[in-house]
Amino acid sequence: MASTRPGQRKLQILQALAAMLEQPKGEKITTAALAARLSVSEAALYRHFASKAQMFEGLIEFIESSVFGVINQITEKEERGVDQLHAMLQMLLAFAANNPGMTRLLIGDALVGEDERLQARMNGFYDRIELACKGALRLAVTQGHGVEDDVAARASLLVSYVTGRWHRYAKSGFRQNPAEGTDVQLSLLLAA
Template sequence: MSVKTGERKHQILQMLAEMLEQPRAARITTAALAARMQLSEAALYRHFASKAQMFEGLFEFIESTIFTLVSQIVAAEPNGVEQARKIATMLLTFAQRNRGMTRVLTGDALVTEDERLQARASQITDRIDASFKQSLRHAITSGTLDPSIEVTALAAALTQFVIGSWLRFAQSAWQTTPTLHMETQLKLILGAATNDR
């Protein structure tokens, strides 16, 4: 029974993400990926022009998932500070559930890959930072955040907390989970800035 093109592409990306879950995995070659899938390398290249394109596919999945969830949080939660807290929680939970994707987001899996992939990871970080800024600005206008708070600095602190947690998770070979102490840490970052303390 033949597998549809879209389905096969999804399977290839799924296997790539699975291989990336191996802590400190060596550079993943298309030969190793093809072998794991019991396909020829030529069969892989029928679906993706290059390995960089496979990573692009992973980025598309990550962006679509993360920012759809960000939009849902913003639409459902009127409190800007709570939006920021929920966005951070979602990002850490996403990493915990998708270890291979975490290595892509931190750039760890991209060290020997095409330079433009690092730029793609950086763009996602910028979008996360912008999402935090938007929620925090909303919190100031709605009166739940102290108006003297420097939004750019607080958004940067949240972004760096998320990325630092992802990185620690990858570096610890998945032992130090990103959600460990998460609630306490978010209280420390956001608590001092709110008007209802």
């Protein structure tokens, strides 16, 4: 590869890793395979990342900043709690559809056999998603939609629904779009 500016090589490595995660077979990714894909040595990878776990952390940071950035925009734009929830859930499903490799991180199968702190970080991601759902549900309750006693259970159900759609998408070899045909399902889940 031609010489690149600092930071650009890091981005290339992360993009190549994300592309490798898009392979529907879901095989374990090695630094040797990643280096070969980029036509560099493994040592070149380690000049930019201390470990493969750090590479995965770079992708997780991308997921977190993308998802929570949009959630913040949704909560600022949508006044109704139910509308916030609907927009958040649709965004989470569309994010997976637009980023199949990231879906393997979202469901954790790309992290099997990797550093356990990566799965712990993804668990924290799920907690933050559930917290965002609770916030929108509480707002919906103040607007006459639902009851306060149901907030935690409903938030958990909504996160389980999204993760179920993500799993189905990954297990279908990225053929079954997670956002397709969800309008009726979301209407049922968000009904008072």
